[in-house]
Amino acid sequence: MLKPDPEFEICLATDEADILAGQRLRYDVFIDELGGDGPLVDHAARLERDEFDPYFDHLLLRDKARPGAPAVGVYRLMRDDQMPAAGRYYSEAEYDLTALKSSGRKLMELGRSCVHPDYRGGEALKRLWQGLLDYTLTHGIEVMFGVASFHGTNIDALKLPLSYLHHEHLAPPELRTRALAPHYHRMDLMPRDAIDQKAAMRQMPALIKAYLRLGGTVGEGAFVDRPFNTTDVCIIVDLDQVPARTREMFGRGLRG
Template sequence: MTPDPTMPETSPFVIRLAIEDRDLLAAQRLRYGVFVEELGGDGPLVDHEQRLERDEFDPIYDHLVLIDTRRDAGALDHVVGVYRLLPGERAAEFGRFYCDSEYDLTALRASNRRLLELGRSCVHRDYRGGPAMFLLWNGLADYVLDLGIEVLFGVASFHGTDIEALKLPLSWLHHHHLAPEALRVKALPDHAQRMDLVPADQLDRKAAMVAMPPLIKAYLRLGGFVGEDAFIDRPFNTTDVCLLMDTTAMSAKHKGFYTRKFDARA
């Protein structure tokens, strides 16, 4: 992954793949702050003493990190945004994707497309609303283009498992953004939750969008869609949907938005 030539020389931000142990540890520290401290998640390999959110997949993923050079790398404070990336070929060697624990991915594997699984995307609370997410997407777009990726996918989460509170956005996703049959993954039955909870003609788009997490809304704007059913992840205290994006089917408008470079200045 080559450096971004559009990044202003005066910018404090660096976007790259993690290249040092402390980059990965800082990414796991950031993930702990977001997924454990903010959202109440947990997991068998979470290190509460060191404040590291980690799992068995971390060693095989690429970790795209957004670094603020003004922050202390020695204190694992320098990573302010992260994306976890797993190309399909590497997942095949490992034996599975993370999403295999939540969704039946048969349709994706049968597509014979070049796949990339995304996960653990988060931004430090002090950097939300600024250029951080755009910069991460910038780096992600370069990664996708370098590897010739055709389909991106990964779980995105609603906070909490109260389905009554989530019925509007889940129903909107089901009725308006369901993946085409050829790519339609389906939540595993033991934890699956139907999303068609409100009839399409009774949905209020504005109310559904207000309750939709920003990351999911952003992918919908890029032409993304979702798999069938949600997955209830009680250890992580989330209700997950599988987001998918076919880069070859994106409209020119969507592709231009996805791949154009953003000003990195704060």
């Protein structure tokens, strides 16, 4: 149990110090914990960063009860009106986004979401999502999307949750993304009637489960990201489809 009790503050990064706080947390999770790496990762300074960081808004959850109020949760957010400065969406390195981009909907890409290990399974993710959904309300976002990851690159070991996602949560054609070759892997690895849903959900990362509770869907195919030691799926959340009970759970966010 955390001592003292956390005192959460949710905010957008406003300066370099805020961005560095998020990158330090990302290093702890994506590099130290999950074994990832990347060309711009600064191992000496323990910062997980990439070329897209300057173009995203960085949503931080800080714990003001701890010395220095460290970032204990983080999200990267890029609206469709911010994308031209970056040249493309981050997800376009892994997925064909043609359907999404031609949908006429107001889009926002999510990425680099993580929570410090000491804060998982409690209030932190809910508070981070309240901030996320308030942001969508402020900016009139209609569809959120981005890659979400399973740890590891052994597709056979992930055939149960991947098959479940394909059969039960495939995005509608008008919003459906598709993993790019040569890293595309089929997700329909088991027939629908062979899937144990409870067992599939036990293998599902907490973040993907949370997206499913929001009514989230997935694109076609998984993308194996060996440098980051993950198997990625593309999550698509049509905010018009978020269940009413979930809207209430996350407070002000999403209330029309």
